[in-house]
Amino acid sequence: MRKVLRYDSMQFVAGAVTTPEGFLLDSPIVARTGIYTYLQPDGSVRREYRPPDEVFAEDALVSFKGKPITVLHPKGGRVTADTAHKVTIGTIMSPAYRKNDTDVACDIIIHSPQETKGFRELSVGYSVELEETPGLTPDGEPYDAVQHLIRCNHLAVVPSARAGRKARLNLDGNEVLDGFESEGNKNMVKIRIDSNEFEVEQAVANHITALTNKCDAANAKADAAETKFTQVKTELEKVKTDAADQKVKLDAAEAERDALKGKLDATTAEKEAAIEKAVGKAKAEVKERAELDACAKKAQVEKTDGLDNKALKIAIVKALRGDSVDFEGKTDDYINAYYDSIKNDLNDTDEAVRQQLNKARQKLDGQESQTPAAKHRQDMIDRMTNKKEEK
Template identity: 35%
Template structure:
């Protein structure tokens, strides 16, 4: 994992050419133990060994990197607005220090309060603690790759700054701007996180954060809408299932009632047509008992009352008719039994007469 670091050192005696460009070969960085602040506020002491600081691969990464007015994060194509110069050469060892040739194109930004250097670079951290030249350290920096060099107001070690005296400060054609620099306007924007903490961030970071928040809000809204639609669909399905069961029960009851009505009508001698309504069949049954009724404008309950009465009357008539049929059948059976009985008596007398006649003939 690469870690971004910013170190500060002094620029040596600077020279200004006729175009207002400032040239120098200042100290860019050095070896030693540097302290960095962790996100939680604690301090991490990192060792920059000579074999890492002066490794040729690392020194070559300085050539061509931009010089920026203040740190702009990791400098790249999107940070050209902060570039005020460039490093012209690879780094070189100068004792414990690392130096390089630089040029500053916007020299009017240099003054006594704004002439120190801060080196921005990436490195790997080896989690190994110890003591180096009497200084304790927590980790070791490895594979240092330089990204940019920044002009800042206050350096880290006090050895990397532009070496300008009072006379040098008057070299710029815009002397008034050098001696009375305009306050630097911050382009940072405050952003409040969900936990209530406020941070300063670049406008594009704030815009992206706001976009992510809006997208998240849209996703939550869509999720809530989908859940509501799902719950409504489930409720509708449950209601439909309940209605289907009720409809099925009612349909069965209606079918049974229709069958009973048709059977009753047929028993009453009423012709039932397929397209006859229940009301029409009931009125036809009533007409078998009472022909003087007119049900126009009457309610179905009114018709039902007369129908129930007609069914009772028809049932009584049917029972009476059945009783009469039973009596007739019984009478017939009794008459037949009597006839058979008489016939049997005649036959017995004839038999006796025949038997006597036989005896008489025999005695002759």
């Protein structure tokens, strides 16, 4: 933890009284628990948490008693024995005490009320040890650090609180973190917010300007982000449209592919059928040609070379029936039918010839069996057989 100085501002409590000597007596709220915000030199805001157990700690409360009251915070941030006689306009007369669940008050006396220059708020100058640990309060508020060992050094009268007024107490003052107000009047400037003009301290104006610049930068970033978002959205819509178009084209291509595949399958089947038919036809023609050649040989057709099957059929018919048979203008079916009848006649003739040959062979066999040699052989067999039976 590191030890630093802090200022926190509160408003005078209504009902302050003036003594016969012209002194001002009051019992204002001077501190509270919770989140305190501090403006840093770069314009950023730092949030520090003051837990109740630190604010209401006995040593912290006692540290308020007897401390000087000043107008603005002194140079160097601390009142010491060397500077007290120059800057002191009053004194804290009591230890601080708990006012309610969140606030701390103390009894004060202002010996020189005329020196306050009309300022109506109080800012405690104190030292703390910071625990640089971010977190959340029990109420869920985020903070950047935690204050410990709070010790009061002085109480300053200042023109305005850091975060404005709320009920009877005011939050932190406008003083810059780790920097302190010098003695004398503050540098007041006028600023315009929307259509209203305000007179504020230079530090406040600087802070507002810094916040305005941040706001403008944030708005510019937001506008750029909105423009980028619109651009990306437009591009996305275009991508979606292109994707839809591509899908339509893809579907059309797939349909065309399927149609072509169907045609290819049909063509393949047709080709295979044609091939099968052609092969069958070729086989039939080869078989028919073989039969025709056999029939032509039987019919004793002298010349078959160079004749197709139709011509060969006509030649066979004429070889058997004579040249008087006229096929001029006849259809193929007629020629085929005529040939088939001749072919049957050729087959019938072959069968008759075979039967005559068989009869001739049988006759020859019968005649051979009556030759002397055959007869002599049979007689010898008969004698041998009769002898076996006699024995």
